[in-house]
């Protein structure tokens with residue numbers, strides 16, 4: 001359904017005296033999702049994960065430069081094609097309620113999304129009502145304004161909005177952040193249902209535990225680079241994880257060793273080496289100077305000189 | 308000791324109690340956990356304990372004296388969204404020095420780089436800004452820290468790093484620490500003691516819902532997790548970088 005090869009996103013900005021600087025937010029990201037699958041992208045908070053969703057939808061700011069390939073159903077995603085697919089075949093469950101129009105009643109926004117997805121106008125009312133039932137939203141919420149919704153409800157409205165038009169690729173950006181375990185479990189279960197009904201789901205999150213509850217595979221992302229692609233099952237014990245950063249991330253969970261470290265993302269983006277070299281126990285000079293290639297290792301992928 | 312006795316709070320007379328009849332005490336050097344789903348008034352309790360909100364009944368005492376309303380408050384709060392707790396137009400250097408300039412050793416311990424001082428809050432990541440807020444909260448007069456879902460937006464490595472630093476500081480300075488989180492694994496890991504005061508408080512959740520929706524939620528039986536992020540609770544968060 002979706003294939004991303006060597007995607008890079010950088011931003012140019014003008015600072016002091018019109019000096020042009022280029023900051024690289026995503027460097028060589030690779031990713032594949034098939035129908036029926038949830039692929040989670042996990043990694044540092046603030047590590048440019050949301051940009052990935054924006055790049056897929058073609059809604060990056062104008063000073064962004066994108067290189068590399070994005071294929072949707074085998075065809076390249078051009079700006080024009082993105083505009084045609086956005087909200088129809090590719091839909092976003094955004095991170096926050098601010099994506100809803102504050103002045104339009106919730107039901108109308110869902111109906112709008114349904115029409116955009118190709119549901120004929122006269123059927124859109126029924127589609128909205130079915131979407132509300134499906135996501136356990138009281139029919140009275142149809143006439144509410146966004147500000148009247150609480151966190152959990154808003155999340156369900158956003159999910160309804162993204163799915164009502166029958167999109168085949170769902171991008172969920174931090175769908176569980178700020179939710180308590182009950183609401184977050186519900187949101188994740190909805191994503192699983194969508195995948196089980198044949199959609200492809202890209203779950204972008206900082207919460208590795210949430211990702212492991214529903215994802216089939218995980219792409220581990222740090223300093224703008226894919227470091228590992230692993231099956232969810234690989235996280236059951238320390239042994240199978242391929243990359244030192246993934247092992248550190250897994251080990252940092254309160255239920256595991258709870259040992260922390262923060263890769264200094266800023267310094268990484270500049271030198272060409274491995275993003276984890278500052279904190280990696282195995283790091284040496286090669287790691288500092290040269291970015292490792294992404295290579296295949298026991299049914300997954302890893303980017304490390306010494307894996 | 309930080310002592311709360313029979314605390315009760317609601318936003319307006321006609322609204323239901325959010326915090327009602329809560330007793331809680333935290334000794335210096337003690338780490339206390341407050342778990343439970345959102346919408347049960349945990350954040351509101353933290354704000355009352357930290358002096359951000361005035362209780363309608365009951366009292367908060369710090370080491371025997373009532374909570375001061377002026378000067379630096381010995382009880383400091385840290386929130387889930389550090390970007391809402393700082394003045395967006397101040398540079399990091401100014402934010403850090405708001406109460407008193409933090410010693411270099413503390414900045415080192417928290418991994419705060421001097422290169423950040425010239426930057427604005429939006430130029431730091433969530434984890435970096437949270438550490439800045441932490442450095443600002445830990446002054447010579449700080450006796451108690453209340454951390455409200457402080458690391459729930461952060462990845463596991465950043466989360467572990469921040470808590471390790473807090474645990475060291477708290478131990479060295481014999482501070483009392485309240486950890487509010489819905490992550491029970493985190494609470495188990497950190498705390499000496501857990502107070503389940505919100506586990507059985509079914510009435511407190513519908514508090515802030517706007518009028519008709521409140522009834523609706525009651526009818527549909529889905530009230531208990533809905534208070535989470537709605538406006539009245541978030542508007543009183545300090546947006547200007549003013550600390551009590």
Ligand code: SF4
Nearest residue numbers: 274277280287304305
């Ligand atoms: S490339 Fe080097 S620094 Fe990077 S993860 Fe592998 S061993 Fe560690």
